[in-house]
Amino acid sequence: MKILAVDTTAKAASVCLAEEDKIIGSFFIDTALTHSRTLMPMLEALLDNTETKADELSAIAVNAGPGSFTGVRIGVAAVKGLAFAHNVPCVSVSTLESMAYNCIGGDCIVCAVMDARCSQVYNALFHVKGASVERLCDDRALALSDLKEELLRIDGNIVLVGDGASLSYAYLKDVVPNITLAPMNSRIQTASSTALAAFGSLSRGETLTPAELMPVYLRLPQAQRELNKRLSAPPSAVIDHRVYTNIRREIHMIALGCDHGGFNLISAIKKHFDEQGIAYKDFGTYSEDSVDYPVYACKVANAVVGGECELGILCCGTGIGISMAANKIKGVRAAVVSNDFGAEMTRRHNHANILCMGGRVTSVEDALRYTDIFLNTPEEGGRHDKRVAMLTELDNGRTSFD
């Protein structure tokens, strides 16, 4: 098994070609040159000098984040392209986890820290003992003061690695007595550690297609934060649909439900959410066996009006029956959507809280786009607040406004 590994998540860039027990070749560069200039020449030289053809590889691994947003994008994009062209699977490695592999052979808690700016570090903790690496928490972005509180509760030797290690060490060394800084040769991320981590994933069959490989930012990139800010401002007269794609706002949980006619769309939406790290709760149905759509409409409706989920998505054959059922539940504003404009306007003007679509009338591609627009469009106030309040009055038993 040969793995080609890439890291461009911080200032240094590195590539490595490895077999299970051997590093065949590697390049590492830590200069002011951008990764877009250094990465491809390093990859080419590595493959040429080792007389390796890309289609012989068992996988191409990449540190997919966290890290510098541009750096992450360059590494992931290069690996996607190479893997796609040569029909090779990809392995996505956490940058933080790859650095735990810098310390194998020891017995310590590895505290991987990368500079996340905004007074935070990207961090994860690992117990490394001999050749085993045990993850102790998920990758996260947190303040150094919060990390300090956690480290104070850990017995045993803590080793700091990562491009934020020196800074963190200066802050922590006087208060956390059992902490040390990893030596220079094992302090930052390198593609050889990425390769080591990737062998484990590969042997467990945890590979991705190039299309599935995605950057892992942990926090929204600056450009998207700016866009979100703009989107929360009053809308401009001209609606630019492009800006609504792939932007997440403060939605913590989305309720999903369908009958057999909508199972195809909900399955695609779940995959789409998995790729983007969007949290959802799936209320079924879980196959194409015939079921009654009101059952699933009620489950999702109650999760939304009960506050368990902020928004919901329901699919049946046409989207119509399941929306009718959901709208019988007080507080639900379910909208059947069949175009981009409707997906946007039903959020802006009707404050729709459930998006409904039909698996027999809407393509997967359109459904995913309506989903993105729906989830990323804010509710407008002003005259729309008044009209939505009138809908609530109807919910409460009113039958006319004469």
Ligand code: RB5
């Ligand atoms: C089920 O055959 C179908 O009637 C249902 O999925 C939906 O289209 C109802 O509106």
